[in-house]
Amino acid sequence: MRVLLIEDSPRLSEYVSRGLRRAGFAVDVALDGEEGQFLADSGEHDVIVLDRLLPGKDGMAILRALRERGSDVHVLMLTAKDTVEDRVAGLQEGADDYLIKPFAFEELLARVQALARRAYGVKKNVLAIGPLAIDLTQRTAARDGELLALRPREYALLEYLALRAGELVTRTDIERHIYDEQAEPMSNVVDSAICSLRKLVDAPGADSLITTRRGQGYVFGIPET
């Protein structure tokens, strides 16, 4: 899942992005409104965490521009403005959620996760695919009841594939949604990550849950016999 954090406080954006990355999100950061608008327009993000008062371009203006452009990216407004009028204005402008500073990072994380799930039309907290059970809240995965030791990026890749189970997922999709600007994916990084994930999630001797479609991408799910 790729998150865009548009926040003008360097410290806050640093620690929030750090926490989100630690939770497995790919995070891009913009410290002003103009850069934030530019990154948001790329359309590569599953969730945008948007501060309301920004230098350069106001958060509301960014949100308005996104909605006018037809973007349905999920936006969490993050702001110190706490009046009902402010919240209503933000939600009416097209924000999906609203969080007031100061906030608990756990809450921010939970809200970002919820918005990320909604981006793929998933409301359940646990996705069951074959022997795998992926707990989206706990950010854990288990095979036949046994927890898998996944690193954040491995979990992120598994979650992304699970959320799009049955669909063809291209390498570009994976690069866009799993890797942020800080990562510099090499040409074979996706194949390598898929290979690692297969070793972790597939039962020994069983068919892989990740099917490669040569030249196209990957499909996640119980393979057709």
Add this chain to the structure above:
Amino acid sequence: MTSIRSRLGWGLGVALAVLLGAFGLFIYLFVRHLLYAELDATLHDKARLFAASTEVLDDGAYEFELIEAGLPEYWPGRKAEFVQLWDLEGGVVLRSPSLFGNDLGPMPEAGEAPQYRNVELPDGRDGRKIAFEFAPRAEEGVTLPDPAPRLRLEFAISREAVERTLNRALLGLAGGAAALVLGVLLALWLALRIGLRPLESIARQAASIGPANLGHRFGHHDLPDELQPIVSRLNELLSRLQASFERERRFTADAAHELRTPVAELRALAEVGLLEEHASETDVRAFLADTRAIARHLESLIGGLLALARFSSGRDVVTLTSVDIAALAERAIEGMDLVRIRPDLSLQIDVPQEAEARATEDLASMLIDNLLSNVAAYAAPDSSAVVCMKSEGGHWRLTISNAAPDLTSADLAHLSEPFWRKSAHRGGQQHLGIGLALVSECARLMQVELRWSLSAEGVLTLDALWPAAG
């Protein structure tokens, strides 16, 4: 009885009732006086006629023509009149038959001037009596002895007709007065109701005003002239109260807003830090350094807010002494290291060796530090800034100017407002947003006059006029 309507109603009602009663009494007494005067005149005429008809005969006896004529009024009956004559020795000379041998009373001590008195007539009716002394005339051809005999005459008639008329007049007056009082009270009630309606409307409006609707203003239309100045003043006070509430609310909201970002930073830092179980020593030191920076920012903010609260409360007693503000400015420029902080600024400093002004060192330092800090934070990139100080007619003029192309002249009024910034965003700034508010308060306490101006080229200039020492 606390309402104006009750007070006015009772006051006017009682006053009118007393006035009407007094007027009625006056009318009654006046009519009574007229009626009695008329009665007395009649009585006088009758008595004089009787006296004139009394003659002294040659044998010294008296002849009473009217009695002897057998006139009916001197005989008992409903219209009986009563006459009694006394000689000066107290002997009764005549009793009219109507007296049935009774006296009209003890012998009067009247002289020639007639005396009137109310009496009870022998037949039990209320009557009016006249008494006077007279000398009866002699019968023709009779010479009266010298001195001539004198008689005292008492003549009484009924006053029932007068009393009846008076009673009717009294009844009429009482009835009229009662009707008049009722009418006046009704008119008074209506007049008070209509007259006090604007006041009641103002009272209702005033009662409905609370912190949530301070924007309400009393209407001026159809208000009596007496209430116009009150309502104007109330509206003015409401405007000031609303502005004060609004300022207070904005200040509180701004202060809360200003505190939220550093607290959010601190919380995110702590929570994310706690998640990193295997953080390196470098990471931990970075966390701690950031924590210290945030704490310093919060400390400055809280210190500034406390100073603002203390200055504006008026509790501080400021004793102005002679302070070298040129030295303070030099120290502030060096201490802030403007050249290092803003190497892009072309800084022009022209401060004399010495400038003694009436100030306090703490407040003057705070004022100058905040002004320079404002220049450092907001001067346009790659522009020039000027700090100069000149003596000017008993004052020291400190002028600080810098390019501020984003400001408009309308913004000048807001510069001294706490937390006012041209741009609403806060997060990336280390500046507290209360520097110029502190400057304004320091200047007020030291009686330093501040003048802000903005040139057409977008250069913001502050002139601070310090009273020179001595």
